[in-house]
C-alpha cells in the first residue's frame with residue numbers, strides 16, 4: 001500500500017511573503033477554508049511574532065478550521081516560540097515550526113555564529129517548544145547548501161530534543177534534483193534516530209526546479225511536502241501544490257498517496273489568485289488558462305480523436321470543465337470542422353477545404369478566431385442578428401466617487417442602450433453591458449496586463465465569462481483600459497451559443 005504523503009500548505013505564510021499578496025484576517029480565513037476543503041493536512045497560518053495582525057490571523061484561523069493541523073512559524077528564539085504557542089491556543093491540533101540556518105553562509109554571515117553554537121540554539125529551541133505544544137517541527141534553513149556531516153548531526157540532535165518532523169529546506173532553490181534527493185537519502189541512511197521523525201521537503205523555485213526537487217525528496221524517503229497553491233512564495237516561489245499532487249497521481253511508481261481532493265484544485269487556485277492579486281501565468285502547469293487549451297492543428301486533431309493523445313490529465317480531475325480547442329492560423333481542418341459543427345455547419349470534403357482556405361487568410365491577420373469570425377466565414381449562412389456588436393461606449397469617473405458609463409450595443413439586429421454606475425468606469429461599463437444581455441453571465445476572471453511600462457502602453461484584457469456552467473474567454477487589446485474591457489466582454493459573449501447571450 002502507498003505511504004501517506006502529508007501535504008503541508010504554506011500559502012498563508014511563505015506565499016503571503018510575496019510583495020502585494022498580503023491578506024487581512026478575513027481573507028486569510030477564506031483561503032484557510034478553501035485549503036481545508038481541498039484536503040491539506042497541515043496549514044501554516046503565519047509567523048505570529050512578526051506583527052499583531054499575523055498573530056490574530058493565526059488565532060482566528062485556528063478557530064475557523066478544524067481538519068488540518070494549524071502550524072505557526074518562529075525563529076529559534078524563545079520569545080518567537082512563546083508567541084507562536086499563544087497564537088495556537090484555539091487550534092484543535094497545533095504545531096510549532098521552529099528552526100535556524102545551517103549552511104556555512106547562514107551560520108557565518110547571517111547569524112554571525114559558529115556551528116556548535118547554532119546546534120545548541122536549535123536543540124534549546126526544540127526543547128522549549130516541546131514544553132509548550134505536543135507537535136514540533138524543526139527547519140534546517142538553507143539545508144540545500146549545508147555541509148552534509150553537520151546536517152546529519154543537526155537532524156539527529158533535534159530529533160533527540162523532541163522534533164517529530166524535520167524540514168530540509170532548499171531555501172535558495174540551489175539544488176539539482178539528484179543533489180536534493182541525495183541529501184534526503186543521506187539523512188535516511190545516516191541519522192540514527194530518523195525513524196522517530198518525518199522528513200519534510202521545502203523547495204524554492206529559483207532555478208525552476210522546486211517541483212522536481214520535491215519529487216526527488218519524496219522518492220528518497222521524505223513523507224511531508226511543503227507547498228503553496230500556484231507556487232507562490234518568496235522570490236521565484238515555492239513548490240506548487242497542484243504540480244506535486246498531480247505528478248504523484250499521474251505516476252503510480254511514486255509510492256505515496258495524498259488526501260487532496262484534486263477536483264477542487266482549479267477553484268482553490270482561482271480564489272487565492274484573486275484574493276492575493278496574483279495573476280496566474282497562462283502556461284502555468286495544471287492551473288494556467290492554457291494548461292488544457294490546444295491551439296495547433298496536429299494537436300487539435302489528436303485531441304479530437306482521443307483526448308489522451310495530448311493530455312496526461314483529464315481536466316475534470318482538477319476541476320476544469322473541459323479542454324478547449326482554440327482556432328488560430330496553426331489550426332487544421334479537424335479543429336475548424338469541430339467548431340463549425342458546433343455552430344450547426346457539418347462540413348465535409350471540398351466544402352470544408354474551401355472554407356478552410358478562407359479561414360487561413362483570416363487567421364493570419366487575427367490572433368483568435370471566435371464565433372463571429374466563423375459565422376462571417378460561412379457567408380450566406382451568416383447570422384448577423386445573433387451577434388453582439390459594441391456600437392458606442394462613453395464613461396466617466398471621479399476619484400472617490402466611482403464611475404458611470406453608457407453603452408450602446410446591437411443585439412439581435414436591434415440597437416439598445418443602457419447606463420450604469422459602478423465602483424469605477426470599468427465596473428460601470430460591464431454593468432451597462434450586462435443590463436442589455438437577456439441571459440445571466442458571470443464575470444469569473446478578469447486580467448489586465450500592460451505590455452511594457454509606459455502610461456501610453458497598449459493593455460491586453462482577458463476575461464472569462466461563465467454561462468450555464470461553461471467558460472467563454474474574451475480578449476481585447478487597446479490603449480484605453482475601459483474600452484478594452486468592454487471589447488473583451490463582448491468578444492466572450494460572441495463565443496456563446498445564441499440562446500445563452
Ligand SMILES: CC(=O)SCCNC(=O)CCNC(=O)[C@H](O)C(C)(C)COP(=O)(O)OP(=O)(O)OC[C@H]1O[C@@H](n2cnc3c(N)ncnc32)[C@H](O)[C@@H]1OP(=O)(O)O
Pocket residue numbers: 017047049050051074075076077099100101110111141171
Ligand atoms: C527562511 C525564513 O525564515 S522564511 C520566514 C521569513 N519571514 C519573515 O522574515 C517575516 C517575519 N519576520 C519579521 O517580522 C521580523 O524579521 C522578525 C520579527 C522575525 C524579526 O525582526 P527584527 O528583530 O527587527 O530583526 P531583523 O528582521 O532585522 O533581523 C533578523 C534577526 O533574526 C536573526 N535570525 C534569522 N533567522 C533566525 C532564526 N531562524 N533563529 C534565530 N535567529 C534568526 C538574524 O540573524 C537577525 O538577528 P540580528 O538582528 O541579531 O542580526
Ligand SMILES: CC(C)C(=O)C(=O)O
Pocket residue numbers: 014073139140141142167169170171172202204
Ligand atoms: C522557514 C523555512 C521553512 C523557509 O521558508 C525556507 O527555508 O525557505
